[in-house]
Structures are given as C-alpha cells and as structure tokens.
Amino acid sequence: MTTTHTPNERPGHAELGRVLAAAGALSPDWAPAFAAVPRSAFLPDLMWPFDMATGQSGAVSRPDAPDIWHAYADDADVPIVTQWDDGQHTGLEPGTAPTSSASMPSVVFRMLQDLDLRPGHKALEIGTATGWNAALMAHRAGPHHVVTVEVDEAVAAAARATAERLGLPVRVVQGDGSHGCPEAAPYDRIIATCGLRSAPYAWVEQCRPGGVIVAPWGTDYGNGDAVARLVVSPDGRSACGRFTGPVEFMKLRAQRAAHPLHSAYVTGGVADGDETSTTVTEAEFVGDRFTPQRFVLGLRVPRCRQVIAEKSDGGRPVWLYGTDDRSWACVWFRDGGAARVWQAGPRRLWDEAAAAYRWWEENGRPGPERFGLTVTAEGQSVWLDEPGCSWSV
Structure with missing residues (x-):
C-alpha cells in the first residue's frame, strides 16, 4: 500500500x-x-x-x-x-x-x-x-x-x-x-x-x-x-x-428503529395513566451511557424503547414506549424521595422494567460479559452464563 x-x-x-x-x-x-x-x-x-x-x-x-x-x-x-x-x-x-x-x-x-x-x-x-x-x-x-x-x-x-x-x-x-x-x-x-x-x-x-x-x-x-x-x-x-x-455503533440501515412519536402514545397527559410510585432511584435505574442495567433491561423487557428526557426543575422524566403496541410508562425521578410512575396500555411497561431491574440485582448485577447470544434459522435467543438458561429476544 x-x-x-x-x-x-x-x-x-x-x-x-x-x-x-x-x-x-x-x-x-x-x-x-x-x-x-x-x-x-x-x-x-x-x-x-x-x-x-x-x-x-x-x-x-x-x-x-x-x-x-x-x-x-x-x-x-x-x-x-x-x-x-x-x-x-x-x-x-x-x-x-x-x-x-x-x-x-x-x-x-x-x-x-x-x-x-x-x-x-x-x-x-x-x-x-x-x-x-x-x-x-x-x-x-x-x-x-x-x-x-x-x-x-x-x-x-x-x-x-x-x-x-x-x-x-x-x-x-x-x-x-x-x-x-x-x-x-x-x-x-x-x-x-x-x-x-x-x-x-x-x-x-x-x-x-x-x-x-x-x-x-x-x-x-x-x-x-x-x-x-x-x-x-x-x-x-x-x-x-x-x-x-x-x-455503541450506528445501526444497520435495514434495522434502524424509528424514534417513538410521543403524541401517538400519550394522547392526553400522564394523568391518563395509572399512577404508582417507586423507590428505585434515577442513578440505579438509568445509570450512565454504558452502565450494564440499560443493556440488561433491554434483554428482559422486549419490544420496548426507553427515552431519557432532559432534566429540569430537579426532576427527570424517563419514558418507556412499546414498539408493537401503544403501551407507555413514565417515571418522574426527582432529587430525593420516591419517583412517581404512570403507565397505560395493554402492557404494564413499568412493572416489566421494575421486575427486570430486580432480576438484574438478584443475579449479581451482571454486565454484558456474563451474557451470550445464540442465532439459529428459527431466530435468536440470549442467555445468562450458560446457553441452557436462555430466552428469545
């Protein structure tokens, strides 16, 4: 050359x-x-x-x-x-x-x-x-x-x-x-x-x-x-x-995901959803760009998109949108105290995400290196530690 x-x-x-x-x-x-x-x-x-x-x-x-x-x-x-x-x-x-x-x-x-x-x-x-x-x-x-x-x-x-x-x-x-x-x-x-x-x-x-x-x-x-x-x-x-x-890489063009159109999910306001609360903090749930919980939550909460909004007035909304239906959830994290949660639609996306977060903690907060991927003609599955402990994604 x-x-x-x-x-x-x-x-x-x-x-x-x-x-x-x-x-x-x-x-x-x-x-x-x-x-x-x-x-x-x-x-x-x-x-x-x-x-x-x-x-x-x-x-x-x-x-x-x-x-x-x-x-x-x-x-x-x-x-x-x-x-x-x-x-x-x-x-x-x-x-x-x-x-x-x-x-x-x-x-x-x-x-x-x-x-x-x-x-x-x-x-x-x-x-x-x-x-x-x-x-x-x-x-x-x-x-x-x-x-x-x-x-x-x-x-x-x-x-x-x-x-x-x-x-x-x-x-x-x-x-x-x-x-x-x-x-x-x-x-x-x-x-x-x-x-x-x-x-x-x-x-x-x-x-x-x-x-x-x-x-x-x-x-x-x-x-x-x-x-x-x-x-x-x-x-x-x-x-x-x-x-x-x-x-983090630019995505294969054939597999790019469209950004969720918020108005297609939340037609009124968050008050239209069912309200609960959580003691999980923003640092625990969101982490930073390459913290393992984001990767793991994606593995455990399929067909879901997370959108992290800008922080303002001491609070940050984190949205979850279903990719194959109009289910949504919003977690309003504030500096100190419990976070407010609203969710609506066929899926309870926050409940799924909270369960996934608990699963991650119960399994020792594993990073990507403890997970694996199997690809067959029928599809793909991921697993924790061993291929026998797998689920479809």
Whole structure:
C-alpha cells in the first residue's frame, strides 16, 4: 500500500499505538497493521471528530487546518463522523444524525482481537465506511482475502476509489449487508461495523463451521450495543457465543428503529395513566451511557424503547414506549424521595422494567460479559452464563 505520508512522520501516531497497547486494545499481532495502515489515508478532507469531553462533533478541514486534521486522524483515539443524514447533509455544521464514520481505534482493534483473523483467512466485513477496517484486515489476512459490503452507494464508491488509489487488494461491494455476500462465501471470519437488533442468519450460512462472527448487538431499548463473538457450530446450523464488552455503533440501515412519536402514545397527559410510585432511584435505574442495567433491561423487557428526557426543575422524566403496541410508562425521578410512575396500555411497561431491574440485582448485577447470544434459522435467543438458561429476544 502507498500513502502520502507514513506513521513515522507523525510521532503522535506511534504514541497512540503505545497507549492502545498498554490498554490491551492493540495486541502484538495487530501492531504491524496499525503501523502500516494509517487511518488518515482513508479519511476525507472534511470530517467531524467527536470531542469526548464535550460530547459534541465539530468540523475539521484538512486544507484549512492540516495540523489539527492530522492530530485527530492519526493521533487521537476518538470516533470521526464522515457522513451525516445518509449523505443529504451539506455545510460545516453537524447534521441531524451521523450515518457513517471511522470508529475509535481502541474499539476497532479490540473487535479485531475478538475476530481472531489469521493470515490466509477469508473475511467478510459488513459496513465498509472509509475502508480503513477492511484495509487493516487485508494487511493481516493477505491480498484478495477480504470482501467488504457497504449499503450507501456514495460511501461504497469513495471506499472503492481509496482502495484503488492505495493499491489495496480489497473487494468493495455495494449492497445490503444483512444479506452478506453469498457469491464469495464461505468465509472464515465475518465482522460487522454497524449495530444489529437481529443477527442475520445469512451470515451463519455464509460462515464456515468453526468460523467466527463478531458484531455489535443490542435491543430496541436503547442505542447501546455489546460486541457479540459467535462461533459457528460444527454442523453449520447455528452460531453461539458471549458478549465481550459494551460499545455503541450506528445501526444497520435495514434495522434502524424509528424514534417513538410521543403524541401517538400519550394522547392526553400522564394523568391518563395509572399512577404508582417507586423507590428505585434515577442513578440505579438509568445509570450512565454504558452502565450494564440499560443493556440488561433491554434483554428482559422486549419490544420496548426507553427515552431519557432532559432534566429540569430537579426532576427527570424517563419514558418507556412499546414498539408493537401503544403501551407507555413514565417515571418522574426527582432529587430525593420516591419517583412517581404512570403507565397505560395493554402492557404494564413499568412493572416489566421494575421486575427486570430486580432480576438484574438478584443475579449479581451482571454486565454484558456474563451474557451470550445464540442465532439459529428459527431466530435468536440470549442467555445468562450458560446457553441452557436462555430466552428469545
């Protein structure tokens, strides 16, 4: 591969490699790929790095601020948005929804460790984006061993052009990644760089027995995911494995969940619902972005979406909406004292959520790593500790 600069020209890139290695994200077998395949070679001139301190994305232009651009592109462990609003966005300000990006290097290399890709393996990637992840895999697996599928025509074209410019032996296919790429199957490894709500069985069918599938997976409950590492059974009819840790990815376009329309659920006011109270606190029930209870509540309260409203006047409403009916619940958490609860509809969503929270506590407050996922032709199920303790999701 040829690039306009090498990592050795940017001391910060080497320092990032040392930081990632010390944190256990960059393993020795992936260090050569990190050194040889700089992320900056795949990023557009205009990009929107995510500021971890402020939680905001801001535009950075290579022609206008080359040093800042390279500092983010080569040296920083941050996600970088490269497309907003499915390509309909223009201008420097961030758009409404990020729809393509380059992931944090630490997340990229942890997932590649989970994949256990080895020289000679044939690999399928779902979600090409910039093409950096596919290039890293090609460096390790060997020339013409990586197929990558991208749903967005413009993003796929840009990644293909980058691959041609750099002389990368990677095949870029434009299409719906939920179908995989059957014409090039079977694969030894399959990895998705987009969040799933249902693991496509087509991937199991296209992966060799004993092969590995790595993908961010979550529920309708929230945007959070956990990385599932699945091994295809010897007969090739199922895939099963544990979650390795929490992440958050843009969702597979075929599985995006629409934001609940509040007025379709609550036609009057919360007083129309049945009122109760709870002593569960906001910190216990909501936690922060990657606390395990959000993931677990999604596993135990299916077909439900949680929406956390902004805090005001010392209180915060947390809403639960049914995704297949018009059931709803609202918990009004206040600083001190019991929270008020209203719920209405065919399901008692707060009762289900409270029971799920108690279940989580009774089982030792497990994180994603104690859970696993099984995928068969009939559907998918999750389990705690052992596949025998499973339920459908």
